[in-house]
Amino acid sequence: MTIKVTVRPYRRRFHQPLQTAHGVWTERAGALLQLRDDRGRVVYGEIAPIPWFGSETLEAALEFCQALAGTLAADEGIPARLPATQFAIGSALRQLDPSPRPPRGGGSRHTHSCFEPESLEPDVICGLLPAGEAMLGGWPPRVALGHRTLKWKIGVFPVAHELAWLDQLVNDLPSHCRLRLDANGGLTASEAAHWLEHCDRVNANPHSCTIEHLEQPLPPDQWPDLVRLSQRHNTAIALDESVATLPQLRACHRQGWTGVYVVKPAIAGSPQQLQDFCRQCSPPQLVFSSVFETRVGRQAALAVAAACYQGRSPIPALGFGTQGQFDDDWDIWPPSHIWNQLR
Numbered sequence: 464m465t466i467k468v469t470v471r472p473y474r475r476r477f478h479q480p481l482q483t484a485h486g487v488w489t490e491r492a493g494a495l496l497q498l499r500d501d502r503g504r505v506v507y508g509e510i511a512p513i514p515w516f517g518s519e520t521l522e523a524a525l526e527f528c529q530a531l532a533g534t535l536a537a538d539e540g541i542p543a544r545l546p547a548t549q550f551a552i553g554s555a556l557r558q559l560d561p562s563p564r565p566p567r568g569g570g571s572r573h574t575h576s577c578f579e580p581e582s583l584e585p586d587v588i589c590g591l592l593p594a595g596e597a598m599l600g601g602w603p604p605r606v607a608l609g610h611r612t613l614k615w616k617i618g619v620f621p622v623a624h625e626l627a628w629l630d631q632l633v634n635d636l637p638s639h640c641r642l643r644l645d646a647n648g649g650l651t652a653s654e655a656a657h658w659l660e661h662c663d664r665v666n667a668n669p670h671s672c673t674i675e676h677l678e679q680p681l682p683p684d685q686w687p688d689l690v691r692l693s694q695r696h697n698t699a700i701a702l703d704e705s706v707a708t709l710p711q712l713r714a715c716h717r718q719g720w721t722g723v724y725v726v727k728p729a730i731a732g733s734p735q736q737l738q739d740f741c742r743q744c745s746p747p748q749l750v751f752s753s754v755f756e757t758r759v760g761r762q763a764a765l766a767v768a769a770a771c772y773q774g775r776s777p778i779p780a781l782g783f784g785t786q787g788q789f790d791d792d793w794d795i796w797p798p799s800h801i802w803n804q805l806r
């Protein structure tokens with residue numbers, strides 16, 4: 464079977480530039496691809512790279528797509544250096560593939576009893592708070608909306624300021640809420656230890672909210688320190704930048720990481736291989752996360768999450784609280800509408 468492939472790049476501006484320890488993000492650039500098979504069926508995929516997170520650049524992805532010259536073989540090999548492209552093509556192709564792995568019970572093979580990717584309620588999604596002191600005004604509307612888990616980016620302002628804001632948040636937040644702190648690899652080893660001691664004290668208080676984990680306190684190249692920190696503190700450490708792609712995820716699992724793994728399907732590589740990894744290795748603590756993709760990539764990433772969580776319950780909040788962050792209406796448009804807009 465030969466498949467016709469067309470690619471259209473996009474750019475979306477964030478309402479509010481996103482502040483992380485990596486810097487300020489003002490615009491999300493990516494590409495949609497449309498696949499049309501010889502029976503005339505049309506499906507979409509999305510390339511949503513984050514090069515500073517370990518994926519290819521958009522330019523490298525587009526160069527690969529250009530070299531396809533408009534056609535794709537169903538068994539086309541995509542190099543491992545292009546994980547976001549592997550995801551885009553892999554997730555589009557599986558929509559055309561009518562017969563692999565028939566589902567048990569007759570339902571879609573992507574569904575999960577805990578959530579349907581098409582209709583997610585806020586209580587299963589982690590709400591994203593603004594960085595810095597703005598978080599103090601940011602949590603009430605998110606909790607009112609129904610979010611029970613919230614994420615705050617740290618390592619953006621001086622540690623003493625951020626710890627004081629955290630104390631205020633912990634003091635005000637309902638005790639059934641859960642917090643995720645994300646340092647994006649921006650702390651030093653001693654700062655990270657300081658944060659974790661603070662988190663352990665919060666978590667030792669049965670009347671306060673729970674700090675679920677501290678995400679990527681140190682950069683991926685400081686593996687021995689990450690392991691040491693995880694052994695010395697009760698608060699869990701989640702790896703994110705360290706496990707951006709499937710080979711990195713496999714490597715950390717092989718080295719015996721017992722903490723949380725944050726998985727961003729849209730930059731991890733082949734969706735089928737990611738599902739196979741989850742089935743074979745079943746790492747105990749998996750948190751799935753968005754990369755600010757459009758609804759094309761979002762649906763495909765959530766379908767992978769649903770498949771990986773098959774048979775597990777309860778599941779951690781999904782890191783997909785990324786809707787409504789852009790200056791456009793794409794979150795509610797059907798994929799074909801977004802596609803036509805890019806013409």
Ligand SMILES: [Mg+2]
Pocket residue numbers: 645647678679703704725
């Ligand atoms: Mg993170």
